[in-house]
Amino acid sequence: MSFWSGLSAESRETFWRSLQALTATRIVISLVLLAYLAFDQKGAAGAGHHLYTETCIAYLALAGAFVLASVYVRNHFLMQVVVQIAVDIAVISVLYMAAAASRGSLVILYLFPLAGAAILAPRLLALFSAALVTLFLLIDSLYQVFLGMAGMPLTQAGLYGAAFFAIVMVVSRLAAKLIRQEELAARHGADLKIQQAINQIVIADVDDGILVVDRDGHIFAGNPAAQHMLGLANGDSGFALSEVAALEPVAHAFSEWQRQVGPAAGGPRAAFVTVKPYRDSGGGDAGTAAWSGRRDLAAHLKLRFARVDTVDEASERCVIFLQDVTAIENQAQELKLASMGRLTASIAHEVRNPLSAIGHATALLAEDLHEPGQARLLKIVGDNVARVNRMVEDILQLSRKVQPNGDPLLLGPFLNELKAEFDETQGVANDIVWLGNTGAVPVRFDALHLREVLINLLTNALRYASGGEGSIRVYVVTDAAGGMELHVQDDGPGITPEVRAHLFEPFYTTSSKGTGLGLYLARELCLNNAAMLDYEYRFDASGFGVRKASGRFVISFAQPLGARGATSNRKATT
Incomplete structure (x- = not known):
């Protein structure tokens, strides 16, 4: 029938459960009728005692059969409902006729099959019942009146009938x-499941x-790409x-985003971080169960954040989008390097020689010229000539991709000698640069190249450090x-995410005296020596107060069997 065929599988299952509940209630009613007979045999049955008893026992047996049918015979639903409602009405009618003094109380039993029909059957069938x-x-x-016997008044019977019709209509509509x-x-649930499957x-x-x-x-959750980038085991x-x-x-980038956007804002903001395995000598634990899937290679990630609209702060959720930009940066660096190579060919002749002539003429x-105004102008020319010459030297040096010394x-x-030279040339106190554990294991790096890298980093650190004792620290850490x-x-002060995004780009600088x-x-x-230079946030491993x-x-x-990668963060430099 259309009544049953138009229902979804969830609604059909609900109807079967309701029918099972109805059959279980029928057993309870039959037991109550038998108990009533046991306590009040005279008032309950009178002359029809045997009919009342036999009807109650038969009703109990039928109720048990209906329970089994509703559980094991999962077809012909409407037929089962019709048969059960018909049996209920017939049994109650027989009990009603068999009872003598308690007919008024048995009339209420009709509400049970009528309410069941209103709930489980089409409205027309319920009204017919x-x-x-x-x-x-x-x-x-009418029959009682015709015989001249005391029975239910005709008016009362009509009122009962009207009440039954009203109850059936109300229950049926509900x-x-x-x-x-x-x-x-059910439809929304099915659509939601489909959408969830698509999203997954x-x-x-x-x-x-x-x-x-x-x-x-x-x-709370992460997709496979995030698990791979962060080195998480499946399901962590x-x-x-x-x-x-x-x-x-x-975690630091996420905290910074929360601090800057505030609780009411939710606009995404990019941050760049490097995630790689290491043991933090400051006491951090990099070997937890959640880190069981950590790969050995570093990942340079671009992070974006978004806040999910939730009803309260307790259920607040945020989404972190991670993009591995290592390959993109490598391609960009290769393109820039190719452009630099073409540029250096013309710089050597077209810029350096005129620049040398300008510097010589200025000297x-x-x-x-000895007047103060003229001397000041000549100093400006000389300073800018020196700055451009330094930029030319840096650019020319980029093209000198000679094979590094492999010893x-x-x-x-090496670091002790470099520190002594740096202290002397920069004129700084001996205790400003602190050398920690420098390790006894040799590394794969050309000494001249490493000297130039460290001089650059120390000069940059000297520009921003406080100048106190141990304000610059150099030490070795062994990773995982x-x-x-x-x-x-x-x-x-640390480097902001905005500066970090362009930290290692050529010609990018926040200093008026730097070339970028x-x-x-x-x-x-570092790349020429199979190493990697990066700026990272770590737990303090050797000082500067609270961890x-x-x-x-x-x-x-570089590792003995290959190079390790990384990529990260810091202030713009010279």
């Missing part, structure tokens, strides 16, 4: 409304990583980003894969 009951009561009243609501919920396919297949976290950084969740030392850069004029380099003696890292750290090539050249020299995440430059030396 109510009409049958009303006709039975009216005919029985049941129909509930069915429509359930059908709507898209999220699982997309190249960008997606993390769902709460306001404290606890991970429930821990905070800050609890894993190697994920501290992500000759300085010997003859092993012991960091300890057994590789060596050289850290250069100062106590100055210092850090770019330092990284190129907290702070920025530092990190040189990751």
Whole structure:
């Protein structure tokens, strides 16, 4: 029938459960009728005692059969409902006729089958059942009047019939409304399942990583790309980003975003971090169970954040989008390097020679001109000539991709000699630059190249450090894969994410005296020695007060079986 065929599978299952509940209630009613017979045999049955008893026992047996049928015979639903309602009306009618003094109380039992019909059967069938009951009561009243016996008044029978019709109409309408609501919920649920399946396919297949976290950084979910980028084992969740030392850069960037956007804002903002395995000598734990899937290679990630609209702060969720930009940056660096190569060919002749002539002419004029105003102008010309000449030297040096010296380099003696030279040339106190553990294991790096990289980093650190004792620290850290890292750290302010995004780009600088090539050249020299220079946030490993995440430059030396990668953060330099 259309009544049953138009229902969804969920609604049909609800109807079967309701029918089972109706059959179970029928057993309870039959037991109550038998108990009533046992306590009040005279009043309950009178002359029809045997008929009353036999009917109740038969009703109990039929109720048990209906229970089994509703559980094991899961077809012909409407037929089962019709048969059960017909049996209920017939049994109650027989009991009603068999009872003598308690007919008024048995009339109420008709509400049970009529309400069941209103809920489980079409409205027309429910109204037909109510009409049958009303006709039975009216005919029985007329028959009692005809015989001159005391029975239910005709008016009372009519009122009972009207009440039955009203109850059937109300219950039927309520049941129909509930069915429509359930059908709507079922359709929405099916649409939601389809949408969730689509979202899961898209999220699982997309190249960008997606993390769902709460306001404290606890991970609730992540797609496979995010698990691969962060090195998480499959299904790892429930821990905070800050609890894993190697994920501290992500946790720090997330905290900075929360601090800047505020609780009411939700606009995404990009941040760049490097995630790689290491053991934090400051006490961080990089070996937790959540880090069981950590790969040995570093990942340079671009992070974007978005806040999910939720009803309260307790259920607040944020989404972190992760993009591995290592390959993109490498391609960009190759393009820039190719452009630099073409540029250096013309710089050598077209710029350097005229620049030398300008510098020489400025020096000759300085010997003859002694007025303060003229001397000031000549000094401006000389300073700018020196600045352009330094830029030309840096650019020319980028093209000198000579094979580095492959001899092993012991960091300890090398750094001690470099520190003494740096203190003397820069005129700084001996205690400003602090050398920590420099390691006894040799590293693969050309000594001249490493000297130039470290001089650049120390000069940059000297510009921003406080100048106090130990304000610049240089020390070696061994990462989780057994590789060596050289850290250069100062106590100055950290680098903002905006500056970090362009930190190693050529010609980018925040200093009026810089060319923007210092850090770019330092990284190129590291790459030429199969190493990597980056700026990272780590837990303080050797001082600067309370243990907290702070920025530092990190040189990751090459491994015996290959080079390790990385990429990261810092102030613009010379």
